[in-house]
Amino acid sequence: MHHLFEANRRWAARMVAEEPDFFEKLVHVQSPKYLWIGCSDSRVPANEILGLRPGEVFVHRNVANLVNHTDFNCLSVLQFAVDVLKVEHVIVAGHYGCGGVRAALLNKELGLIDNWLRHVRSIYRRQPERFAGLEQGAKEDLLCDLNVLDQARHVEESSIVQNAWKRGQKLEIHGWVYRLSDGLLHDLNFKPHSQP
Numbered sequence: 126m127h128h129l130f131e132a133n134r135r136w137a138a139r140m141v142a143e144e145p146d147f148f149e150k151l152v153h154v155q156s157p158k159y160l161w162i163g164c165s166d167s168r169v170p171a172n173e174i175l176g177l178r179p180g181e182v183f184v185h186r187n188v189a190n191l192v193n194h195t196d197f198n199c200l201s202v203l204q205f206a207v208d209v210l211k212v213e214h215v216i217v218a219g220h221y222g223c224g225g226v227r228a229a230l231l232n233k234e235l236g237l238i239d240n241w242l243r244h245v246r247s248i249y250r251r252q253p254e255r256f257a258g259l260e261q262g263a264k265e266d267l268l269c270d271l272n273v274l275d276q277a278r279h280v281e282e283s284s285i286v287q288n289a290w291k292r293g294q295k296l297e298i299h300g301w302v303y304r305l306s307d308g309l310l311h312d313l314n315f316k317p318h319s320q321p
């Protein structure tokens with residue numbers, strides 16, 4: 126693993142060369158405006174895709190970018206981001222070619238993760254008519270989109286976001302999808318029902 130430490134030292138030196146007090150400033154405060162809830166997929170790194178530096182985006186990632194009301198990990202990140210960091214935007218970001226979404230669609234047995242992906246599969250099962258007649262690739266892309274919108278809805282419906290809006294806090298929720306083949310993000314135009 127030596128090469129990773131070497132790369133790390135080169136990176137830290139480059140950051141300091143660009144901005145001598147860069148790390149010193151970050152020690153004292155982080156004030157990101159964005160929370161990114163994305164997939165664990167190694168090809169979808171939040172900071173790099175957004176062109177943001179350390180300190181600029183708070184990140185939660187899991188397989189297939191899910192937001193479940195029983196997931197204390199994700200909810201704790203959301204609560205800290207909204208209540209303490211006061212982020213102004215929560216971005217749920219999916220990506221085409223997501224292995225989790227594909228597995229949910231194929232209903233392949235992979236082990237423990239099947240239980241996690243059950244949430245994605247249920248989106249497909251709730252509205253099979255939307256998938257009828259589509260080719261496999263188009264089905265996967267559609268499920269990626271619908272999954273993002275579903276998870277964004279879960280963010281909206283969380284007590285954390287509802288309470289923030291009741292307090293008059295400025296907070297927007299976005300549903301985006303990333304295309305691996307061209308590196309571009311697309312806005313799925315998520316519309317909250319309950320935003321004041």
Ligand code: CO
Nearest residue numbers: 164166223224
């Ligand atoms: Co994925």
